[in-house]
Amino acid sequence: QVQLAESGxxxxxxxxxxxxxCAGSGRSISNxxxxxxxxxxxxxxxxxxxxxxxxxxxxxxxxVKNRFTISRDNSKNMVYLQMSRLKPEDTALYYCAAGVTxxxxxxxxxxxRGPGTQVIVSP
Numbered sequence: 004q005v006q007l008a009e010s011g012x013x014x015x016x017x018x019x020x021x022x023x024x025c026a027g028s029g030r031s032i033s034n035x036x037x038x039x040x041x042x043x044x045x046x047x048x049x050x051x052x053x054x055x056x057x058x059x060x061x062x063x064x065x066x067v068k069n070r071f072t073i074s075r076d077n078s079k080n081m082v083y084l085q086m087s088r089l090k091p092e093d094t095a096l097y098y099c100a101a102g103v104t105x106x107x108x109x110x111x112x113x114x115x116r117g118p119g120t121q122v123i124v125s126p
Contacts, residue, residue, distance in 0.1 A: 004029045005115045007099050012120030019089050023120060025082040025099030032101050033077035038108035039084045041095035041122075051097070052084060053105045062105055067093075089124045097122050 011023040025037070038053035052073035054061045061073050072085040082099055098119035102108040 005032060005035075005101055007032075007101065007115055007117035009097065009099055009117045009120040012097060012122045014123045014125060015089055016125050017089060017091055019124075020085070020087040021089065021122060023084040023086065023097055023099075023122075025084075025117060027080040027082075027101070031077075032080055032082070035101040035114070036103065036105045036108055037073075037075060037082045038100050038102065038105070038113070039071075039073060039082075039097060040100060040116075041093075041097045042119075043095040046095075048111070049095075050109050050111070053108045054082065055105055060105060062109065086122075089122075091124045091126050093122060094124050095122060096120070 006029045008026050036055050039051040042048045052063050054073045058075045070088045075082045096119040098117050100113035100116040102113045
């Protein structure tokens with residue numbers, strides 16, 4: 004069983020940056036594709052970023068491309084989301100998830116997910 008725990012959320016002004024961390028425990032996540040999702044109140048879940056097991060391949064939707072960067076450190080069982088040039092519309096609960104492939108994660112199929120960390124971007 005894999006447990007995921009996110010941290011690093013908070014309140015930031017528009018244009019600012021935040022780095023989210025996803026810590027895996029219980030079992031290694033090094034063989035898993037990983038992803039970040041977000042969900043704002045009253046809105047559908049949105050895929051934010053995904054990365055393959057080795058960290059070589061990444062994918063982003065247009066809404067965050069060139070502003071967000073996903074990375075991982077398999078030696079630490081960690082996944083990161085560096086967010087820059089934040090906008091008020093980025094306000095949401097952000098959570099990480101583990102899955103079999105990047106494509107399956109992009110489609111919303113996840114094996115494990117964390118409880119999330121709140122990000123609030125003020126105008």
